[in-house]
Amino acid sequence: MGKPLVVRGLQKSYSDVKVVDGLDLEVDQGEIFGLLGHNGAGKTTSIECILGVRKHDAGSVELLGMNPVAERKRLFERVGVQFQQTNYHDKIRVSEICEVTESLYKAPADWRELLKSFGLSGMEKRTVSELSGGERQRLSVMLALIPKPEFVFLDELTTGLDSKARRNVWKYLERLKSGGLTVFLTSHYMDEVEALCDRISILKKGQIVITGTVEELISQSPHDNLEEAYLWYSGEEENE
Amino acid sequence: MKAFNALFKNELKLSLRDMNIPVFGVAFPIIVAVIIGLVSGNKPAFEGANYSFIDQSFGAFAAIGICATGLMGMPLLVADYRHKKILKRYMVTPVSPALLLFVQFLINLIMTVISLVLIFVICSVFWDYRMTGNPGWFLLSYLLVILSIYSIGMMLASVAPDMKTANLLCTLIYFPMLFFSGATIPYEIMPKGAQMAMDVLPLTQGIKLLKGTSLGLPIDNLIISIIILVSISLVCTILSIRFFRWE
Numbered sequence: 001m002g003k004p005l006v007v008r009g010l011q012k013s014y015s016d017v018k019v020v021d022g023l024d025l026e027v028d029q030g031e032i033f034g035l036l037g038h039n040g041a042g043k044t045t046s047i048e049c050i051l052g053v054r055k056h057d058a059g060s061v062e063l064l065g066m067n068p069v070a071e072r073k074r075l076f077e078r079v080g081v082q083f084q085q086t087n088y089h090d091k092i093r094v095s096e097i098c099e100v101t102e103s104l105y106k107a108p109a110d111w112r113e114l115l116k117s118f119g120l121s122g123m124e125k126r127t128v129s130e131l132s133g134g135e136r137q138r139l140s141v142m143l144a145l146i147p148k149p150e151f152v153f154l155d156e157l158t159t160g161l162d163s164k165a166r167r168n169v170w171k172y173l174e175r176l177k178s179g180g181l182t183v184f185l186t187s188h189y190m191d192e193v194e195a196l197c198d199r200i201s202i203l204k205k206g207q208i209v210i211t212g213t214v215e216e217l218i219s220q221s222p223h224d225n226l227e228e229a230y231l232w233y234s235g236e237e238e239n240e
Numbered sequence: 241m242k243a244f245n246a247l248f249k250n251e252l253k254l255s256l257r258d259m260n261i262p263v264f265g266v267a268f269p270i271i272v273a274v275i276i277g278l279v280s281g282n283k284p285a286f287e288g289a290n291y292s293f294i295d296q297s298f299g300a301f302a303a304i305g306i307c308a309t310g311l312m313g314m315p316l317l318v319a320d321y322r323h324k325k326i327l328k329r330y331m332v333t334p335v336s337p338a339l340l341l342f343v344q345f346l347i348n349l350i351m352t353v354i355s356l357v358l359i360f361v362i363c364s365v366f367w368d369y370r371m372t373g374n375p376g377w378f379l380l381s382y383l384l385v386i387l388s389i390y391s392i393g394m395m396l397a398s399v400a401p402d403m404k405t406a407n408l409l410c411t412l413i414y415f416p417m418l419f420f421s422g423a424t425i426p427y428e429i430m431p432k433g434a435q436m437a438m439d440v441l442p443l444t445q446g447i448k449l450l451k452g453t454s455l456g457l458p459i460d461n462l463i464i465s466i467i468i469l470v471s472i473s474l475v476c477t478i479l480s481i482r483f484f485r486w487e
Binding site: 053072073074076077081083085086090091092099100102103105147 | 242243245246247250253254257258321324325326328329330331332333334335336486487
């Protein structure tokens with residue numbers, strides 16, 4: 001079988017601004033892949049184009065061997081997605097959003113178990129709007145895992161979580177990974193990237209400047225830690 | 241089927257929790273019926289008519305609920321779900337947009353029918369309402385009016401680029417339809433010139449049909465109304481599917 005995600009020459013512009021400019025990337029089976037970059041570097045647009053939520057101008061995307069637009073229904077039976085900002089129905093309860101999400105898939109995971117794993121059990125009857133920011137974030141990651149996906153997209157998976165909750169999410173993802181799950185994530189936390197990612201790509205103005213393991217990225221930069229190396233690659237230092 | 245059941249149950253609960261549709265789609269038409277009933281009682285519709293004012297208005301009461309759910313409730317909810325990116329979240333699941341829209345259609349339909357049944361009971365008990373026409377024909381016309389008005393609503397929801405426009409479009413269409421189609425202000429009391437202007441509104445045709453079938457008037461006078469409503473249903477349904485957007 002081929003690689004679960006192959007992106008070739010992906011391009012997307014808004015009016016005249018090129019947000020994604022010839023993106024090429026491949027994700028291997030069972031790895032955790034991180035797409036890094038500043039706000040506005042094109043991470044979210046890249047993910048949305050890959051998923052077919054947004055039409056790309058040029059290039060091709062093959063996810064689990066499928067075209068995300070043409071084979072949407074079949075594909076998203078096997079792919080989970082957590083968007084960066086998730087909104088829910090007014091006044092919907094945690095149990096209700098879980099039940100609805102579960103009902104959309106042929107062979108879903110047990111959402112009560114997932115709630116427990118994400119420290120949300122006992123909150124079934126609460127409305128989503130009553131949850132704290134961190135709880136809501138954990139809920140949106142957890143919902144992306146309800147389909148028992150082979151491939152999951154997590155856009156800023158732990159933004160707003162405290163350290164303990166973040167570590168729990170990492171541990172859970174590691175466990176799913178050992179069961180064969182492939183993960184595509186974005187994050188602004190370098191400790192998270194170091195702890196989780198097998199390979200990363202750094203995006204700058206819609207183009208990938210480097211791809212490799214954490215060690216490779218650090219060793220090819222003049223710095224000795226990921227945070228500094230990241231800033232160096234993504235061009236933050238020019239501003240200083 | 242599993243998805244339909246869960247979505248239906250959930251959306252029904254949410255609509256009851258939100259109370260918009262129960263108030264405007266169910267209670268409001270009943271209030272109008274009660275007011276007209278109190279004002280006109282079971283007086284004849286006009287000098288020498290063999291049916292009462294209430295008999296004549298029943299078709300119009302039926303249309304108010306259709307209008308409120310179809311032109312406000314449903315399109316605004318869909319626009320809101322799109323605005324909140326709830327539809328975007330559904331887009332990355334295996335669910336089909338047709339199923340999502342069908343669930344909304346069904347919930348609004350149920351609310352409208354509840355309103356109709358209550359109005360029927362109230363008018364029968366207090367103002368001796370009797371449907372002189374064939375109930376089968378009345379229900380068929382009722383369904384046709386629902387299809388045409390709901391398809392207009394769905395088209396508005398699909399076409400409106402944002403929440404503000406959706407609100408504006410729905411208001412622009414809902415209120416004229418409500419007041420100038422004979423739904424609230426009876427068509428019969430309007431001057432001839434105004435009646436001709438009112439005839440342009442699809443709901444006026446719908447109400448003519450509902451009145452005609454509920455009163456048992458000859459169907460040949462209603463053919464034009466039927467043709468107009470069927471065409472609207474077809475065109476607007478096609479447009480709403482063609483222009484449906486998740487985001």
